[in-house]
Amino acid sequence: MRMLVVGAGSTGGYFGGRLAAAGREVTFLVRPQRAAKLAAQGLEVISPRGNLSLQPKLITADTLDVPFDVVLLAVKAYALETALNDLAPAVGPQTMIVPVLNGMRHMDVLAERFGAGRLVGGVARIASTLDPHGRIMHLAPFHDISYGELDGSISPRISALDAFMQGAGFDARLSMAIEREMWEKWAFLSSLGAITCLMRGTVGEVEAAPGGRACAEQLIDEVAAVIGTAGIGPSEAFLAQVRGQLTAKGSPLTSSMYRDLVNGSPIEADQIVGDLLARGTRAGVATPLLAAAYAHLAIHQARLAP
The missing domain is CATH 1.10.1040.10 (N-(1-d-carboxylethyl)-l-norvaline Dehydrogenase; domain 2)
Known part of the structure; x- marks a missing residue:
């Protein structure tokens, strides 16, 4: 499974970084300025659950031209509209989109743009921020992410996503009540x-x-x-x-x-x-x-x- 993480900030960078460190195939879609910083100093996580430093695989919107199996959307909600255009080339007929944004408005926006059938529910629970050097500061021990089909079913694709997420250094959970x-x-x-x-x-x-x-x-x-x-x-x-x-x-x-x-x-x-x-x-x-x-x-x- 190939994952595109949209946003390498304190949430996407944390979970995507843990996945990459665990050997998963993860690419980060980032802005040119963030790409330059990450290319120069790597992706760094300072965490009570263990520090992390790696050289992530990066891509910018102008060079994104192939679909991914799953898109983990982890931008701030006010940046969603711009992110939609940037990630569009990554969405193919079988692509799952897993948004972990705050609120619920984004679900309607994503369904209108890409179709409700591509959406998987997601919830990330983490207290983190970027420090002035661009490092991800994990502020509390919890680092949980849950995901599931919106109708509560256990589909082949959600089972595949669950297998991808498990054992990557954070608490991952398949939920049959993700909308709640x-x-x-x-x-x-x-x-x-x-x-x-x-x-x-x-x-x-x-x-x-x-x-x-x-x-x-x-x-x-x-x-x-x-x-x-x-x-x-x-x-x-x-x-x-x-x-x-x-x-x-x-x-x-x-x-x-x-x-x-x-x-x-x-x-x-x-x-x-x-x-x-x-x-x-x-x-x-x-x-x-x-x-x-x-x-x-x-x-x-x-x-x-x-």
């Missing part, structure tokens, strides 16, 4: 992102602030109400776990969107919070705190606009 996992990941990320960005602090700092815990709990309830109406509603057990994690005393937990906000970087506001807000509005679900969080993020986005 995707909705639940969105519920967690949007809650965490809205809480930490709106109130500008870690989970523990928000919990300790006057009224902070109540605000966090209301945001979680708003997110759950929208997803329960517009998608596959999260289970009570899942929501109890989320409430526990996002109101934990002294927790240093933040979101990648909060880190991007603080660093003055582009953020996935529309995909993580804005799309959820729009779905809630269409469904008639009241989401005042979610709306406030999105307005806060929109101001940041406007300041970055050229």
